[in-house]
Amino acid sequence: MLGQYLHGWRRLPSIGVAFYKPTARTYSTARNKVACYVSTINDAYTNLAIEEWLLRDTEPNQYILYLWRNTPCVVVGRNQNPFKECNLRFMQQHGIPLVRRRSGGGAVYHDMGNSIYTIYMPREEFSRKANAELVSRALQQLDIPAYVNERHDITVDGHKVSGSAYKIISARAYHHGTMLIDTDTQMLKGCLSKKYMNNDGIVSKGVESVPSPVTNLREYSYTIDHQQFCESVLSEFVDAYNDGLPIEPVVFNETNVHQLPEKVENTRKELQTWDWIWGQTPEFTHNVDHQFSWGAVRASIRSRHGMILEADLSTGSGDADQVTIISAIGVALEGCRYSQNAVMDAIEKIKIEIPGLINSGNQSIVNDVKEWLHSRL
Incomplete structure (x- = not known):
């Protein structure tokens, strides 16, 4: 079902200008209470801006799955201290940008071997455990023995393959997480491993990341890739929230993203400012x-x-x-x-x-x- 949109990553349909007049809320009202959005854009600032727009401008009672991935970067939580959580010198040497997201949680490394999922739902229906179990079932569909631990991380053989965070506003909530499929673990460790950092003596009021041993899904499957993962998660998503009835994903790509409301571009620009990336650092x-x-x-x-x-x-x-x-x-x-x-x-x-x-x-x-x-x- 999703393969026709993801296969090859070059032959993607335009979603049409009508969709963007004027907001996602307009489009959501005309559809079922369940929707799927796929981004083939790999810019973290753009994808995070779209993620925020979907949270703010979709109907409160709608269930949405958003699937995306980024080129190499490190993404810290809203309330984190990057000077304590990241090896900034290593990142600078390797041209890896720092990004600060709008949700809480810990620091994560993104690259094209790391898929990202965001699940939106009404606030009163939100459950981190239920969402993590949904993604875990998607991996089990692919014969990967995944399970959810007590911290709501998705793990395989005691190693974390997906960390997650969430955000709640008045009537909406989302749960988003990374999925290590075939990521560069050496780069991940270089950016985030405490033993490589030179930040002794920092005492921060910010949220600290909880280090965990990690592994790639590639260790358990030779065929797993971004497309398979997305298709499997979508399958579990529609089973859970749409009685198993298929839905047509809406694709954001480099051509039609410019037709999104101006607030998306404004958010993207804000996420790149010094005031947001560094100025949000807690005392x-x-x-x-x-x-x-x-x-x-x-x-x-x-x-x-x-x-x-x-x-x-x-x-x-x-x-x-x-x-x-x-x-x-x-x-x-x-x-x-x-x-x-x-x-x-x-x-x-x-x-x-x-x-x-x-x-x-x-x-x-x-x-x-x-x-x-x-x-x-």
């Missing part, structure tokens, strides 16, 4: 210290919404000039964005506000501190 403190040849330096930095609110830098050095310059760097860090470039921005501030403080006599100390903090922030 945290970062305490670090280092022993240099000329003395020890300790830094205690407090940040909220991606900005440094307080930075206390001190040194055990007995040299008055060293104490002064270290303290000045701490003061200048306040008001900077929390980033690798923060100390360079602070040094530029000092040069403007206190001319002559940074000179040839203390330049080596400034360079030491700059390189150290650049490696820790």
